[in-house]
Amino acid sequence: MVWIGTSEEPAPTETLECISLLDAMQRAGVPCELHVFDKGGHGFGLGVIDFSNAFEWPSEIFRIDWTTGKSERVYREKNRLITDVALPPTGPSYLVGIEKLDRLTDSPVPGKLKVLRSEDLANWKEMDVDYRATAHRAMISALDDHNLWIATDTGMILKLAASK
Numbered sequence: 457m458v459w460i461g462t463s464e465e466p467a468p469t470e471t472l473e474c475i476s477l478l479d480a481m482q483r484a485g486v487p488c489e490l491h492v493f494d495k496g497g498h499g500f501g502l503g504v505i506d507f508s509n510a511f512e513w514p515s516e517i518f519r520i521d522w523t524t525g526k527s528e529r530v531y532r533e534k535n536r537l538i539t540d541v542a543l544p545p546t547g548p549s550y551l552v553g554i555e556k557l558d559r560l561t562d563s564p565v566p567g568k569l570k571v572l573r574s575e576d577l578a579n580w581k582e583m584d585v586d587y588r589a590t591a592h593r594a595m596i597s598a599l600d601d602h603n604l605w606i607a608t609d610t611g612m613i614l615k616l617a618a619s620k
């Protein structure tokens with residue numbers, strides 16, 4: 457999944473390049489998503505890369521600078537499968553995923569839901585989540601630091617309290 461923000465009309469070159477990249481990936485049979493938001497800084501984005509069972513890491517998160525073409529890994533853990541990101545217009549960034557107890561990315565057993573928060577995309581702190589929350593995949597929506605919602609593929613919808 458690639459997340460980009462743009463506040464320009466018409467769409468900047470970086471957005472059009474992302475669409476071309478998405479098209480090429482889909483033609484190559486690579487599962488991918490592109491999310492374009494009309495608010496956000498110019499020329500940046502976050503990308504979530506999901507790996508197959510053959511890889512050491514279940515997923516990695518990259519900060520992408522569309523103006524230079526450079527990317528920088530901002531998160532990866534061997535026991536975390538990150539499935540979504542949220543970058544509200546103000547405040548911190550969020551990652552949502554599951555705790556992996558095995559190497560199978562498509563395990564039939566759901567994992568414990570995990571949410572991480574960062575002010576600088578370098579230091580991630582785990583947030584408190586209902587201990588009963590499990591999933592194979594989760595999606596997050598964050599309007600701001602006080603309105604955080606998570607939906608899981610196991611049918612749970614959670615509203616998270618703002619972190620201090």
